[in-house]
Amino acid sequence: GQSLEQPSEVTAVEGAIVQINCTYQTSGFYGLSWYQQHDGGAPTFLSYNALDGLEETGRFSSFLSRSDSYGYLLLQELQMKDSASYFCAVRDRGKLIFGQGTTLQVKP
Amino acid sequence: NAGVTQTPKFRILKIGQSMTLQCTQDMNHNYMYWYRQDPGMGLKLIYYSVGAGITDKGEVPNGYNVSRSTTEDFPLRLELAAPSQTSVYFCASALGGTNEKLFFGSGTQLSVL
Secondary structure: OEEEEOOOEEEEEOOOOEEEEEEEEEOOOOEEEEEEEOOOOOOEEEEEEOOOEEEEEOOEEEEEEOOOOEEEEEEOOOOHHHOEEEEEEEEEOOEEEEOOOEEEEEEO | OOOEEEEOOEEEEOOOOOEEEEEEEOOOOOEEEEEEEOOOOOEEEEEEEEEOOEEEEOOOOOOEEEOOOOOOEOOEEEOOOOHHHOEEEEEEEEOEOOEOOOEEOOOEEEEEO
8 A cells, every 4th residue: 555644734934944754655656746636626636656765846846765664845935925735646557646735835 | 617616605404315416517527525624624635537427535425426327517415414514615626737726616504304
């Protein structure tokens, strides 16, 4: 089976940097994805890592270490609009399994 | 392109009733998924499909059925609705292969009373 662990809540101030960690266990592994979901909305894709290392997309970066079964999402120059839930997800063949999500609260 | 379209947006069912949640995508995506999300929780995979005619169970398939007769459509059938099926249901699609980006529909809020 698959399991993912991420912190349930993170709080940070506007302009700061925050890191959301994700550890996973899965019988097969193809890659780690990150999604953002605002209250009442649908999840939207942020990033995907299939190989070890850092992927950067604007203010957001995502990191993967396959040997440690670990990844993180790094959000820089936090803005109020970044307040949302963030989910990591692992692909195991055709399945895409999501973690429980981390609620990020950005304070002024 | 409309993307992923789900209908209805809201529905109230009585215990024991049945219904079908519709999902269609116009992006010619191979992969399609159904997830449910309970309040404050993550998304749980119900069923998925890697192409027309191919479906497989996810994490929480009991009480649901799916079919994939065309690339575009992936309906989710609830038989004998139960209060435990009260949730928000999301349909999603992806091109597949090395393209990992899932596109989600806007969701269906279902209450079973």
